Amino acid sequence: MGERRIWDISQPVRAGIPVWPGDTAYAEERTWSIGPGCPVTVSRLTLSSHTGTHADAPLHYAADGEPAGALDLTRYLGPALLLHVRPGLPRVEPAHLDGRVPPGTRRLLLRTMGSFPHAAWDSRFTALAAETVDLLAGLGVRLIGVDSPSLDPEDSKTLDAHHAVRRHGLSILEGLVLDGVPEGAYELIALPLKLATADAAPVRAILRDLPRQG
Numbered sequence: 676m677g678e679r680r681i682w683d684i685s686q687p688v689r690a691g692i693p694v695w696p697g698d699t700a701y702a703e704e705r706t707w708s709i710g711p712g713c714p715v716t717v718s719r720l721t722l723s724s725h726t727g728t729h730a731d732a733p734l735h736y737a738a739d740g741e742p743a744g745a746l747d748l749t750r751y752l753g754p755a756l757l758l759h760v761r762p763g764l765p766r767v768e769p770a771h772l773d774g775r776v777p778p779g780t781r782r783l784l785l786r787t788m789g790s791f792p793h794a795a796w797d798s799r800f801t802a803l804a805a806e807t808v809d810l811l812a813g814l815g816v817r818l819i820g821v822d823s824p825s826l827d828p829e830d831s832k833t834l835d836a837h838h839a840v841r842r843h844g845l846s847i848l849e850g851l852v853l854d855g856v857p858e859g860a861y862e863l864i865a866l867p868l869k870l871a872t873a874d875a876a877p878v879r880a881i882l883r884d885l886p887r888q889g
């Protein structure tokens with residue numbers, strides 16, 4: 676039985692990782708370094724709750740929303756469908772997914788980029804129309820994952836897509852790296868760090884090919 680391929684769909688978190696304009700830059704300082712009388716390397720990490728590939732908690736977009744430590748883990752582990760949409764769209768509209776999401780799809784990942792902008796922040800990322808969130812919830816989708824850094828446009832003040840997610844009680848992954856991953860069905864594993872009271876948490880997101888039938 677061959678090993679099932681693992682697709683690493685996570686951003687490398689490192690000094691200089693592009694972050695949301697004005698957000699906390701990632702920093703890593705050595706608080707201990709291996710040397711005479713010191714057997715270890717230890718680091719202090721400074722980062723935003725939304726650094727890299729992460730899961731939003733409802734607390735991020737609702738003051739009374741649950742924090743990252745309370746997220747339902749079943750959302751972040753299990754069968755998922757990956758679909759590509761044309762790069763450069765301002766928003767994914769219902770028509771872009773017409774007939775492509777089988778009813779009963781629980782986890783839907785959308786690749787909206789031609790290639791992930793690892794080197795620099797790109798403000799022109801693709802958002803989701805609130806109507807698309809409504810459509811997906813109606814089909815049974817319970818987790819939406821995107822390569823974009825947000826479900827809403829960078830300058831949004833109303834967060835229409837996030838609030839549609841809130842209304843339907845859906846889960847969110849943002850900042851996925853989906854370059855080179857073909858459309859299709861996979862097993863998603865992307866468990867949020869148990870940051871008990873935070874508004875979001877980093878994940879190590881991977882896809883695994885499904886077991887061969889028969």
Ligand SMILES: Nc1ccccc1C(=O)C[C@H](N)C(=O)O
Binds near residue numbers: 725735825826849
């Ligand atoms: N750091 C921020 C500061 C202000 C407003 C948004 C952000 C975000 O990171 C967006 C977030 N990833 C989101 O879930 O939409």
Ligand SMILES: [Zn+2]
Binds near residue numbers: 729730825849875
């Ligand atoms: Zn976020």
Ligand SMILES: [Zn+2]
Binds near residue numbers: 731837847
């Ligand atoms: Zn978000």
